[in-house]
Amino acid sequence: MRFTALLVLVFSCVSFATPPKITEQLTGKVVRVTDGDTVTVLVNLKPLKVRLYGIDAPETKQSFGNQSKAALAAMVFGKVITVKKTGTDKYGRTLGIIRYGNTDVNAKMIEDGWAWHYKYYNDEDRLAKLETKAKKDKLGLWADSQPLAPWEFRRQPRTPTISKKTIQGPTTGYWLNLSSGVRHNSQCGNYKNTKRGRPCGPNEGRPCGICKG
Numbered sequence: 138m139r140f141t142a143l144l145v146l147v148f149s150c151v152s153f154a155t156p157p158k159i160t161e162q163l164t165g166k167v168v169r170v171t172d173g174d175t176v177t178v179l180v181n182l183k184p185l186k187v188r189l190y191g192i193d194a195p196e197t198k199q200s201f202g203n204q205s206k207a208a209l210a211a212m213v214f215g216k217v218i219t220v221k222k223t224g225t226d227k228y229g230r231t232l233g234i235i236r237y238g239n240t241d242v243n244a245k246m247i248e249d250g251w252a253w254h255y256k257y258y259n260d261e262d263r264l265a266k267l268e269t270k271a272k273k274d275k276l277g278l279w280a281d282s283q284p285l286a287p288w289e290f291r292r293q294p295r296t297p298t299i300s301k302k303t304i305q306g307p308t309t310g311y312w313l314n315l316s317s318g319v320r321h322n323s324q325c326g327n328y329k330n331t332k333r334g335r336p337c338g339p340n341e342g343r344p345c346g347i348c349k350g
């Protein structure tokens with residue numbers, strides 16, 4: 138019996154990461170949905186911005202960004218929800234798991250293919266499995282065979298790092314970022330300048346939003 142208990146303990150340590158510690162539980166009405174992973178909840182008449190823990194939704198400027206936001210809004214906007222606070226992010230925002238009724242909204246966003254499992258900050262198997270399933274079933278953003286992860290999208294420069302003069306010059310080659318599947322042309326600041334990449338043809342990958350590949 139003791140041996141079995143030990144086995145169970147070892148097994149659970151190996152297979153399932155510890156769920157996040159809940160530091161506080163709050164209840165309030167969702168008065169704003171910013172995007173697929175951020176909401177504003179009115180708690181005791183005060184607005185509280187909550188970043189959904191363990192998930193990362195496409196930015197509103199990305200493909201499926203608006204659909205992801207709409208999916209979250211359809212579930213919780215105007216509803217009274219529970220926020221299980223797990224901590225605070227580097228911007229001071231409350232991180233939490235939100236529940237509407239019996240639904241774990243964070244998990245549901247992954248399950249329906251409207252958000253990525255944010256593996257850098259959460260290693261729960263159940264969330265990883267929901268993502269794998271959504272990917273397999275091509276749900277939501279997974280309809281795209283090579284969707285750009287939001288953390289990759291945020292790493293891209295917001296303004297072109299190249300001057301107009303250079304962008305008008307001739308394109309001498311193309312570069313494929315093997316992490317994101319994005320193609321850059323030789324005038325782009327990312328050309329031959331990504332962690333993983335290789336020279337490619339003019340039609341490989343997806344064109345960069347800045348240099349247009």
Ligand SMILES: [Zn+2]
Nearest residue numbers: 321325345348
């Ligand atoms: Zn580019």
